[in-house]
Amino acid sequence: MRDGLAGLTLRGRAFLAAGTTAIVCAVLLGQTSLTRIGVLVVVLPLVAAFVIGRRRYALTAVRSVHPRLVAAGQPARIDLLLSNEGRSTAGAILVEDQVPYALGTRPRFVLQGIARKWQRRVSYQVRSDVRGRFDIGPLTIRIADPFGLIELRRLVPGTAPLVVTPRTVALPPIPVMGGWTGSGEYRPQAFAAGSAEDVSVREYRRGDELRRVHWRSSARMGDLMVRREEQPWEARATVLLDNRLRSHRGQGLGSSFEFAVVAAASLVLHLDQHGYAVRLVLADGTGADETSTAVLERLALVTTVQRPTLDLGWSGDQTRGGLVVAVLGGLEQTDSLALRQLRHDAGTALALVLDVDQWGGRSTASASELPAESVAGLGWRAVTLGPRDRIDSAWRDLGRASGRTAAAAGLAGGRTDR
Known part of the structure; x- marks a missing residue:
């Protein structure tokens, strides 16, 4: 009562x-x-x-999200399995699921004919233009009498997470040199005519399989020789996202930081689709070798940090000779040393440099003052992007620069040979 x-x-x-x-x-x-x-x-x-x-409802809700990981702007489906485990019955109840404001309005359902051992499955869609992690639930039920004199609200516990990753842009394939690393007893060789003389061998060790014995080399050396073990090479790439607060301008979805996150997500997905093992690194030096799905999930939660310089503690043996793609914001003189060191360690260094002044309402005075020019002076292949520029076009421009560099290297090699 x-x-x-x-x-x-x-x-x-x-x-x-x-x-x-x-x-x-x-x-x-x-x-x-x-x-x-x-x-x-x-x-x-x-x-x-x-x-x-006096009515005692024992409603339970089992919530499932499909898919659990969705890109910004794409819909996700929420399935609710409602069951009544109690003894009370009711003519109708109003069910409302609690969802964050970014996912849209709260869905409501009127369910009728609730009896013992009653079950019902309902579905609805949510959509968010904002990346992040959202908890859906708990469920609220409203019970009222036919005259509208009494209305009770009860919560059905239980939530389900939904991760909204940044939207991505399909990037065109470009000629990127570098990034191939491997381990093992030798590096793969290109055999011109398949001659046995080109096979890399070593002395026989106890436990080696006899099928690996190279008989021609054994006869020439007078001792058992076996072929070296081949270890598969893999393409490794590092995507550096400059998430320092001082390097970006603007607010919300229209800020330069959100633009940089979209660019980084597009690069991660593009490199993963082309066979690279991608590692995402932030300005504070945090990073790990992860799958592309894990990297996108990490980008869904990334925020800006208060840091004056780029931390390059992660740069080392894994970076040496590999591919590094940096998405940079506003740069200062103190960043030159870090970028020069990173270029020295990397085999190929590409940079998407944001002209953050355009996000702040100012325009660059001349082409010589573009942010990419200062990065290119440190040995990087860099392009400048503004809020109205396309990421795929900028990536294509980097490919053209790579092609010109490769062609110049080939001409230089030809002159050296002559």
């Missing part, structure tokens, strides 16, 4: 007030008929509160 009275609606309170007033007036005026009407008006919400309050 107490729970029912706590759920009195405005109409229910008005009935109680009107009924009480009618009874008092009837007593003062000696009107018996008015007393009966007042008692009826007062009893009606009390009876409704008693009936609604």
